[in-house]
Amino acid sequence: MTPAATNDVLIDATGIEKSFPGVRALAGVSLQVRAGRLVALLGENGAGKSTLMNILSGVFPPDAGTIRVVERVVPNALSLTEVRFASPRDAQALGIGIVHQELNLIPGLTVAENIWLGREPRTAAGLIDYARLHADTAAILTRLDLPVDPETLVGELRVGQQQLIEIGKALSADARVLILDEPTSSLSSHEVAVLFNVIADLKRAGVGLVYITHKFEELARICDDLVIMRDGRLVGTATYGELTRDALVRLMAGREPKEIFQKTTTTPGAELLRAEKIVLPGDGVGRRFLVDHVSLTLRRGEVLGIFGLIGAGRTELLETLFGQHAGRAAGTVTIEGRVVRFRGPADAIAAGLAFAPEDRKRDGVVLPMSVLANASLADLRPALRGGFVSPAREHAHIATYLERFRVKTPSVDELIINLSGGNQQKVILAKWLATGPKILLLDEPTRGIDVNAKREIYTFIDELTQAGLGLIVVSSELPEILALADRVLVLCEGRATAEFTRADATAERVLSAALPDRAMALAS
Template identity: 40%
Template sequence: MLLNLEKISKSFSGVRVLEAVNFDLKEAEVHALAGENGAGKTTLIKILSGVHTDYQGVIKLGGEVVRFKSPQEAAKKGIVAIHQELSLVNQLSVLDNIFLGREIRKRPGFVDYRAERKKAQEILEGLGLRLNLSEPAGFYPYSIRQMIEVTKALVQEAKIIIMDEPTSALNQAEVARLFALIADLKKKGCSLIYISHRLEEIYRLADRITVLRDGQRVGTSLTSELPPSELVRWMVGREITQQFPPYFAGGGSEKLRVSNLFIPDPSGLKRWVIEDVSFCLHQGEIVGLAGLQGSGKSELFHGLFGSLGQKIRGEIHLDGRPFISHSPQESIRKGLALLTNDRQAAGLIPSMNVIRNITLASLKKFSPRGWLQPTQEKRKAQEYVEKLRIKLRHLDQEIQTLSGGNQQKVILAKWLETEPQVLLLDEPTLGVDVGAKHDLYFLMNGLKAAGMAIALITSELPELLAMADRILVLHRGKIVAELSHEEATQEKVVQAALGGCLQEGQKTHENGKLHARQLTGHEKNVR
């Protein structure tokens, strides 16, 4: 056995988060570590990779007892982790980030930049990326930064690579390249610990699966011997027979109308990321937005929310009244809320506790006449903890100590507390486990039934097809297709997102949109 973790236990502030957990890893194996948010997965891999040094239990590497005092010490022994939350320094160049703390040196005091550049380019090209290595890492979108994190691990030529939700922000092409890389690493004798909430990834990649629940090991099994239904039951402690809630058609009065919207590139390039876009959103309706990386989906949400200031052009009406927001504060006041796809950069304040993060966007409600009322804040935060099943030790806990999925639930609670008329959700289930996703889907349906207008971006097509009343597909900043719930299929959405024409049976409407016409009974039978 290459690696053994024996009876690993860990506490934070007297609260046990891991209890006598056993885990092992063979050579040239992909071993999946599964469990709900807050199950202890991230804590376990942080112990293994030298982030957490205060724990009980024994780690054996190749039969030798080891106890790492830092990630650098773990890396020297061949163990490298790609954490769910990115650790890049956005102000440093891509090259400096890749080799930070492990520079290639010609001689003491002199970095061999030519050797670094050559090695980085080889790995990036293997991942299908051509980047300007001198550009600051923060210049690139989240998905590219995630691939830079993967490159950081690969340059160290590790024996054991830990991947914590590595595909959470990647598109299908990037995921395919990552999976090919994992297969290649395995052939070369590298072992991987793989954490993901996407069951299809676990069953595609893993040789074995270990499940944690509430800080304890539930079991370990060969992937081929563990049916998905049993895996879910191990993870959540209950049987989930239906992942998505039953669909019901929504739609009432018009809440949001967007006409001829243009949004410039936020990075400063002289181009439109959104060009001549028009659509509407109704009360009690979920409208999905689909498109590849760079199609402009997220920029559209930020433009509507006021994150981009006064740079946008076009007409927007909210509840029938002209609406152009110049700031998020103005949008919140008028009933528009945005859950972003990058919770660390724009969703939470890490050093604040759970209570403060939940009430942050609605402080006026809790501070009549300018005096904050902590008791009311705490009561409201507790309501959301129970409603959204947020796992935490106590309400005063800093949000940065929560698992990624529970952080996401806190951010959602923050926006729900503003009581929005229109809710923009950009990847709301990012890094969220299967049980929590199930809860969020039912919550979204409940908000829809209560009359809220919801616009939804998600990279998971089954989620989009199950939840949306209509799907708008963007390609290079333009809406190229609009499909109803009944008409939408994965093939149609992907084809439109790639810029292709839809199959026979569809026609072009005004504003460049494509709509599927109603199929006849004979056509349905043929299909």
């Protein structure tokens, strides 16, 4: 190692590779984190950003590559040592802190207990020193300008406040390197401003930061260096300001949905679905309505795109339409002119609806079952002979659907856990098409899917539209919505804020309808 090059480098990761069953998440990625600088990590969903950060913070080990970290700070001569993290604790011990995208807080413990979990100050008797715990916590809350009592239970806080507590947790560890994975996704404009001040302070104190984001407007305020990732590879590094915004977008997206896919123009037919004043009350914390009097219509041979930011109520709207919140939700749903009232998903399926959920592992597939068993699960009747499941019949019935969606699997008897995300999604589509649906609800259909599978999914959506199905596609990726949808419905904080035809739907219009007022402050 050359001392000159490592002068202010806190982490030097080279040639990092990582594969999961069916996916190559990282293919030889390198990253340097330098003292007093913030490197922004940009890339689409599934580009491998979070995987890389998980490796740097010891959540799981890389398959290949080396990580070298500063172990001791000696003035003017930072020396790097190669490390192998066995757990996040090892990374923490070397001063690497991370704020994950998902909240990792324990709702039943207080703010103070959460922040210092595992590092609680002790009294001489070995018990928790609550006086110091609360004083230390109050200091951190002041830094974050968060007016809550250290003894408040975390479960009682808003999601944005919880996100700040996560950040406070990382601050409390006095990390030398701090990784922030989309930290502002549910912060208010004031909270974002406070966070950016904290980041500036940290930089002055010589902390190295890695910042993952989708929001370009945030970069100007905090960013020093840029690293752009795509499909598990590094596709660009630059100093902030070297690249125009357009160049950045091109690097990130690789190919825009509009470039990899050409929508076939169809003339929508008769009305399939009409939903009026759909209401889903909140569960007591946060907003009063998760879905707030939303109305929509869907015609045969039409794609209705629903766009909204995190927390806009997109998923909740689809779930409500699918009968999942029966009993809590209100509103009128009409299918082909007949008013329906679903007591649960089974009723919705019987009425011709199908729903591919956003979180496939949690809600979509049964991981310990085979590809075939997953695909036949929604309707086993065609596989029955004399009341018993006949493997031959099941195979014959389902194989056509698996082939139609070009599911790549060594065998239909393979466990679905061993398939890539894209192929799992195709199995889910095959499952639903086998039930002969009229209306398909797709929630983030290409999340965590590589670009080729993405193109295939777009093509399937197009084919199904031409076949006369009505599709509702929810996506947080604007280019995807603009490429797929015949009409775009925009949600913001549970309410429908605008509806555009395909011709009227420009990125600027859709986005501004999706943003609550706070984003205006950031656009400067």
